[in-house]
Amino acid sequence: MSVDLRTRYLGLELQHPIVASASPLTGSVESLKRLQAAGVAAVVLPSLFEEQIDHEEMETHNLLLYGAELSPEASGFFPEMQHYRTGPDQYLKLIGDAKKALSVPVIASLNGHTPGGWTSIARQIQEAGADAIELNVYFLAASVDDTSAAVEQRYVDLVASVTQHVGIPVAVKVAPYFSAMANMAQRLAGAGASGLVLFNRFLQPDIALEDLEVAPHLVLSTSDELRLALRWIAILRGRIDASLAATGGAHTPDDVLKLLLAGADCVMLASSLLTKGPAHVGTLVRGVQAWMAEREYSSVAQMKGSLSQQSCPDPDAFERANYMKALKSYTSEFV
Numbered sequence: 580m581s582v583d584l585r586t587r588y589l590g591l592e593l594q595h596p597i598v599a600s601a602s603p604l605t606g607s608v609e610s611l612k613r614l615q616a617a618g619v620a621a622v623v624l625p626s627l628f629e630e631q632i633d634h635e636e637m638e639t640h641n642l643l644l645y646g647a648e649l650s651p652e653a654s655g656f657f658p659e660m661q662h663y664r665t666g667p668d669q670y671l672k673l674i675g676d677a678k679k680a681l682s683v684p685v686i687a688s689l690n691g692h693t694p695g696g697w698t699s700i701a702r703q704i705q706e707a708g709a710d711a712i713e714l715n716v717y718f719l720a721a722s723v724d725d726t727s728a729a730v731e732q733r734y735v736d737l738v739a740s741v742t743q744h745v746g747i748p749v750a751v752k753v754a755p756y757f758s759a760m761a762n763m764a765q766r767l768a769g770a771g772a773s774g775l776v777l778f779n780r781f782l783q784p785d786i787a788l789e790d791l792e793v794a795p796h797l798v799l800s801t802s803d804e805l806r807l808a809l810r811w812i813a814i815l816r817g818r819i820d821a822s823l824a825a826t827g828g829a830h831t832p833d834d835v836l837k838l839l840l841a842g843a844d845c846v847m848l849a850s851s852l853l854t855k856g857p858a859h860v861g862t863l864v865r866g867v868q869a870w871m872a873e874r875e876y877s878s879v880a881q882m883k884g885s886l887s888q889q890s891c892p893d894p895d896a897f898e899r900a901n902y903m904k905a906l907k908s909y910t911s912e913f914v
C-alpha cells in the first residue's frame with residue numbers, strides 16, 4: 580500500500596515530516612547537501628544570535644564570554660560555534676549558498692531575547708532567500724523583579740518585532756516553562772507566529788566538583804524527553820492557528836509516529852542525527868512508512884492529530900487525571 584507522507588509546515592509543502600533541526604550538522608553547505616542526499620525534508624540552519632548582530636566586531640573570545648553570561652543555552656551552544664559561521668554577513672551567505680545548493684526548504688534561525696533594532700536582520704534573511712525563519716526566544720527570567728506578565732509580553736513584543744520585517748513565515752521556538760502554556764501559544768500566534776517549535780531545551784549548567792566551577796553542560800537527548808512535546812502538541816493541535824513542530828527526543832520511527840498522532844506537522848532532529856549520522860533519516864522515513872502501511876493509513880494528513888486531545892477517546896489522559904493514574908499504577912517490590 581502506498582502511503583502519502585507529505586505534510587505542510589508553515590505553509591511549506593514537505594515531502595515527509597522529518598526535518599533537520601538547528602545544530603552544527605546544518606552549519607555548512609557540504610553538510611547540508613549530505614542531509615538532503617540522505618532524504619531530509621527541510622533544514623533549519625544553526626542560530627544567528629542577537630549578540631552576534633549587536634557585536635559583530637567582537638572577537639570570538641569576547642563573544643563567548645558575553646553569550647555565556649546572558650543565556651545558559653547560549654553558553655552550551657557557543658563551544659560549538661567554531662563550526663558555525665559567526666557574524667551576520669557570513670550567516671546571510673550561508674543562507675544564499677544553501678538555497679543555491681538545496682531543493683528542500685531552508686529555514687534560517689534567529690536566537691534572541693530582546694525586542695529591538697537587531698530584529699531588522701530578519702528582512703536581510705528573507706532577502707538572502709530563506710523560506711522561513713525560526714525565532715528561538717531564549718530568556719531566563721532570573722531577576723526577582725521580572726513578573727510573568729512582563730516576561731510574556733516581552734516574548735510577544737519580540738515576535739511582533741521580527742514578523743513586522745518579513746513576509747516569509749516565522750516559527751517561534753520556546754521553552755515550556757510558562758504558567759499558562761496554551762494561552763501563551765495562542766498569544767504568540769496572535770503576534771504573528773505562523774508556527775511553534777516545541778520545545779527549546781534549556782541546557783542546565785552543572786557544577787564541576789574537581790575544579791569547583793560552574794560549567795556549561797550539553798547532553799544530547801534520549802527518547803525519554805519526547806513526552807513533553809508530545810503532551811503539548813496534543814493539547815494545542817486544533818486549538819491555535821499555527822503549525823506545530825516537535826523538537827526534543829525524537830530518535831526512532833516510533834517517536835516520530837507518536838508525535839504525528841499527537842498532531843505535529845513535522846518532527847525535527849538534532850541529537851539522533853548527530854549520533855547516528857544523516858543516513859538515519861532514511862531509517863526513520865522507512866520505519867514510519869512501514870508502520871502506516873501496516874495500519875492502513877493512506878497519508879500523514881489522515882493520521883496527523885488523530886490522538887490529539889481534541890480527537891482522542893480519553894482527553895483527560897493529557898491532563899491532571901493522567902498524573903493520578905500514573906502514580907497509582909506504580910509498583911515496587913519494596914512497597
Ligand SMILES: Cc1cc2nc3c(=O)[nH]c(=O)nc-3n(C[C@H](O)[C@H](O)[C@H](O)COP(=O)(O)O)c2cc1C
Nearest residue numbers: 600601602603625626715800826827828848849850
Ligand atoms: C550541538 C547542538 C547545537 C545546537 N544549536 C542550536 C542552534 O543554534 N539553535 C537552536 O535553535 N537550537 C540548537 N540546538 C537545539 C536543537 O535544534 C534541538 O532543538 C534540540 O537538540 C532538541 O532536539 P533533539 O532531541 O533532536 O536533539 C542545538 C542542539 C545541539 C545538540
